[in-house]
Amino acid sequence: RKEVEQDPGPFNVPEGATVAFNCTYSNSASQSFFWYRQDCRKEPKLLMSVYSSGNEDGRFTAQLNRASQYISLLIRDSKLSDSATYLCVVRSFNDYKLSFGAGTTVTVRA
Amino acid sequence: DVKVTQSSRYLVKRTGEKVFLECVQDMDHENMFWYRQDPGLGLRLIYFSYDVKMKEKGDIPEGYSVSREKKERFSLILESASTNQTSMYLCASSAPPGNEQFFGPGTRLTVL
Numbered sequence A: 001r002k003e004v005e006q007d008p009g010p011f012n013v014p015e016g017a018t019v020a021f022n023c024t025y026s027n028s029a030s031q032s033f034f035w036y037r038q039d040c041r042k043e044p045k046l047l048m049s050v051y052s053s054g055n056e057d058g059r060f061t062a063q064l065n066r067a068s069q070y071i072s073l074l075i076r077d078s079k080l081s082d083s084a085t086y087l088c089v090v091r092s093f094n095d096y097k098l099s100f101g102a103g104t105t106v107t108v109r110a
Numbered sequence B: 001d002v003k004v005t006q007s008s009r010y011l012v013k014r015t016g017e018k019v020f021l022e023c024v025q026d027m028d029h030e031n032m033f034w035y036r037q038d039p040g041l042g043l044r045l046i047y048f049s050y051d052v053k054m055k056e057k058g059d060i061p062e063g064y065s066v067s068r069e070k071k072e073r074f075s076l077i078l079e080s081a082s083t084n085q086t087s088m089y090l091c092a093s094s095a096p097p098g099n100e101q102f103f104g105p106g107t108r109l110t111v112l
Helices: none
Strands: A004-006 A011-014 A019-025 A030-038 A044-050 A055-057 A060-065 A070-075 A084-092 A104-109 B004-006 B010-013 B019-025 B031-038 B042-051 B054-057 B065-070 B073-078 B087-094 B107-111
Touching: A004 A084, A011 A019, A019 A084, A019 A104, A030 A060, A030 A070, A044 A055, A044 A060, A070 A084, B004 B087, B010 B019, B019 B031, B019 B087, B019 B107, B031 B073, B042 B065, B042 B073, B054 B065, B073 B087
Parallel strands: A011 A104, B010 B107
Antiparallel strands: A004 A019, A019 A070, A030 A044, A030 A084, A055 A060, A060 A070, A084 A104, B004 B019, B019 B073, B031 B042, B031 B087, B042 B054, B065 B073, B087 B107
16 A cells, blocks of 8 residues: 555646645654645645644645544635646654655646 | 756666766755656655765665765666666755755656
8 A cells, every 4th residue: 555645636627716635644653744746847846834733825725634644735716827746745753754645636727 | 045956857778777867956955865756656765865975775776776975966876777767766855854855857767
């Protein structure tokens, strides 16, 4: 079983729509959680960290559910520039390594 | 502005060739990482280094080796390239482990 699993999508949404997707992780010792964004043919970049209480960064909201071992990302008022692949990333306590999901692709259309 | 650079964006090699991929970061980070990224599989860690001359195997080290002689430079070596090593290779660096990783632009390696 993969450590981090994501629905690959693609999620095709019109501009202005809200889109949300989850990722699940298998290691209950996972301690830190992140969403990275990867544009086509580009490197991944950190979008936001995910905190236990949930957090917002502008139009982006991340939630963590430890009991069910999933994290979510919600994008409000989608822009064309939000089109990208979103990578779910987790880290176990005291571990150098990050475990990456395969990504969820979002395409926002005009 | 933080920067991680990789020696090549595209590389084509033949089976059995020795391949060197170089990564340089200018952020004085202790930790550096090599990943490969394949469709449907995500990023998989090959090796990482938490200090000069220190290295640890990641999840898929077979067929690869690494070298870190200077803090800013981390090299990935394919001793004898094989077709199943055709992939996108991404280098990353971070300050404390588990902190944000900064990625280079990637090297798309094709082994014929």
